[in-house]
Amino acid sequence: MSIAVLSCQGCGKCSQVCPxxxxxxxxxxxxxxxxxxxxxxxxxxxxxxxxxxIKMD
Numbered sequence: 343m344s345i346a347v348l349s350c351q352g353c354g355k356c357s358q359v360c361p362x363x364x365x366x367x368x369x370x371x372x373x374x375x376x377x378x379x380x381x382x383x384x385x386x387x388x389x390x391x392x393x394x395x396i397k398m399d
Contacts, residue, residue: 343382343397345375350394356386 350371357365357372364379365372365386372394375386387395 343399344377345380345384345387346396346398347372347374348394348396349392351392353391355389355391356395359385359389361385 352370362379362381364376366374366376
């Protein structure tokens with residue numbers, strides 16, 4: 343499973359909870375998740391108040 347990034351609003355909550363610093367941001371917004379660092383804990387998905395991060399099969 344991977345994580346898709348939709349329309350990040352730049353709140354930064356996902357970056358605060360990611361234990362491996364897998365959130366890649368540009369211009370203050372999430373552009374992708376570094377799959378080589380991601381543990382698939384999905385804390386970022388759970389904490390996003392905008393639903394911008396989605397679990398993908």
